Amino acid sequence: MTLKGVKAAGYERMTAVQEATLPIILQGKDVLAKARTGTGKTVAFLLPAIEVVSKLTPVDCDQKRPPISVVVVCPTRELADQAAVEANKLLKFHPSIGVQLVIGGTRMALEQKRMHTNPAQILVATPGRLRDHMENTPGFATRLMGVKVLILDEADRLLDMGFRTDIEKIVAALPKQRQTLLFSATVPDEVRQVCYIAMKRDLEFVNTVQEGSEETHSQVKQMHLITPLDKQFSILYGLLKDHISENVDYKVIVFCTTAKVTSLIAELLSELKLNVREIHSRKPQSYRTRISKEFKESKGLILVSSDVSARGVDYPNVTFVVQLGVPSDREQYIHRLGRTGRKGNEGAGILLLTPWEEYFLRDIKDLPITEATQPLLDLDTKRKVEKALAHVEVKDKESAYQAWLGYYNSNRYIGRDKYQLVSLANEFSRSMGLNNPPAVPKLVLRKMGLNNIPGLRSK
Known part of the structure; x- marks a missing residue:
């Protein structure tokens, strides 16, 4: 049935990531896959997850509220949305399996209602909102006790965006006996630490990022x-x-x-x-x-x-x-x-x-x-x-100060706050050994939009 879904979704050949990860994931192992966005990794983790759900005994599925069997965590709403759309495509011939999307920016009550009226076995979520449901939605934590597969997608971005604590809380709320799949474009120390918390010791590491495809030289x-x-x-x-x-x-x-x-x-x-x-x-x-x-x-x-x-x-x-x-x-x-x-x-x-x-x-x-x-x-x-x-030479320091001011003034992050900019420029002036910031021509200050900002001297 899943294969029919794959064909219907228009997939004919496996991508390199799918070829490298699918066989290992299907064996039930924990997998850390280094893979870039746009390499077909969503299908690589959804297919085996759907297999797991479809093999569950019907008893599990007959209950009024089947447990959640698969949790997919994505760093942004857009990515979560894409993953849910992809899952629905693959589920075309599995009418009994549902997908629920829980993401920030939508009404919590609406999601709770949907979960209540047609509970789904596959949950795609952003970390903050998932934690919200764990803490505030009655019966939700109990349904998580049925999770068989946890997927952390774009793990490096999840961590860069500051979701570490959320992820730890989510991992702690799930059954120990589960399969964990982690996909990440890079594997810095922080990602390794999360593997340590979330995954089994015998996890398989699959690297699908071709050497030499890096934008910067690997050497x-x-x-x-x-x-x-x-x-x-x-x-x-x-x-x-x-x-x-x-x-x-x-x-x-x-x-x-x-x-x-x-x-x-x-x-x-x-x-x-x-x-x-x-x-x-x-x-x-x-x-x-x-x-x-x-x-x-x-x-x-x-x-x-x-x-x-x-x-x-x-x-x-x-x-x-x-x-x-x-x-x-x-x-x-x-x-x-x-x-x-x-x-x-x-x-x-x-x-x-x-x-x-x-x-x-x-x-x-x-x-x-x-x-x-x-x-x-x-x-x-x-x-x-x-x-x-x-x-x-003092005149060289003065020129550098003015050029510095101009460069950071046109930087959209730093130039936004003119008061802060001037205080940083004066720090730069002190770092050159000029305790008094050099005077800048009035015309130049006007051009930069820095008229009348305290801390500047004009000439």
Whole structure:
């Protein structure tokens, strides 16, 4: 009957994910499957689940209110809705099996009524609403005692969206003797911890994500580090020093947010006696071509760059890419990182963000990025950086401050709150050793929509 449903739903051939997971799931094992969205995984978990329900003894099905046999948990209403639609298609020839959708944003009382009038054996839910029913719908918790299969779909997104506690509560409310299937595009530590809580020890891990299909090179080790602004320069220096001491033939690119900030960082690193070149849109083309050629051909160099050289430039043997400040978007992050690990070489990349730029990690959460360990900063390093900053020209700091203000003002997350923006800009000013924020031309402030915001000086 299920196969008739599969044919009627228009499926002819199995996708790679279905081929890899179905046989194991049908054996009744717990499965952790690493699979991307859009690979046919919904059918991969629904088919066996429907099989389980259809094999239950009719006694279970004759009761006025059959127990819930399958629970599917999805991170968003849209995904839950899609899964329910898919389940209904596959159930075309199983008139006795029903699907109930419970999601936030709809009236709780309406869902309770539906569950009462025609109780379904398959429940598709978002975590918050499922927990709501467990706690507030009479008789619901009892019906969950019949669950044979629990499916957590897009587990990494469930956790990123903060549903960890809900999932733990749901797992605790279900019978121990059940099959658990977990599908996730990535398998970070948090997903592993949930496997530990929810699944049997002999679970099978099935990886259906093809090596090389990742958007970022698998041989590039990606890291991020959250640091306060006042420590950012010291941490950058520390990271570069560590990298140079471990790599004789080091070749590093440091990407900055704007041309003026690029200039500032290049000047600071030169004062710190590092071998630095800079490249950005404010430099004439002839100079840029010369620097680009030099960087291509040499080793033992650090190139401080704005996004001029993020796309498509092929510098061979880059060993390390540092991104300082939030990239404008996910694509830019990927392009910048793609300057290293080319042609089969290994490489590493680190993204340095302040606590208020941390939102960006959500955009790249499906990439294999991990948190780096904070480099140890001794007093000597901090003093060195402060001394070098004192030697950087004041006019360069002033230009960098204005450019910084412009860049973050046009960022839709950070530029929304102008008062907060100014307070952050002044923190940036202090981090350069300017206790008094530089004055900005009135016209520029007007253009940025920053007139009369306290904390700004105009000239």
